Amino acid sequence: MEILSEEIYQIKNFISSLNSDKDSIIVVEGKKDEFALKSLGYKYNIVQFHSLCGLTNFVDFASTYKNVILLFDSD
Numbered sequence: 001m002e003i004l005s006e007e008i009y010q011i012k013n014f015i016s017s018l019n020s021d022k023d024s025i026i027v028v029e030g031k032k033d034e035f036a037l038k039s040l041g042y043k044y045n046i047v048q049f050h051s052l053c054g055l056t057n058f059v060d061f062a063s064t065y066k067n068v069i070l071l072f073d074s075d
Helices: 005-019 031-039 055-062
Strands: 024-028 046-048 067-071
Touching: 024 031, 024 055, 031 046
Parallel strands: 024 046, 024 067
Antiparallel strands: none
């Protein structure tokens, strides 16, 4: 699979916009997703959904942040 320079530009802009909001939390599915996001340059709050032990805990946890960004890829 070939990655185009436009795609790289879009990914860098996306990560940059995520890094501009330090009061947010990003929720990912697992450790590989967290690693990938950090590898792309994301610097702040990441949590793996399964570590929150259920939807009720997730809602309680998420309510403490200004923004909650869900990055699920269903793999």
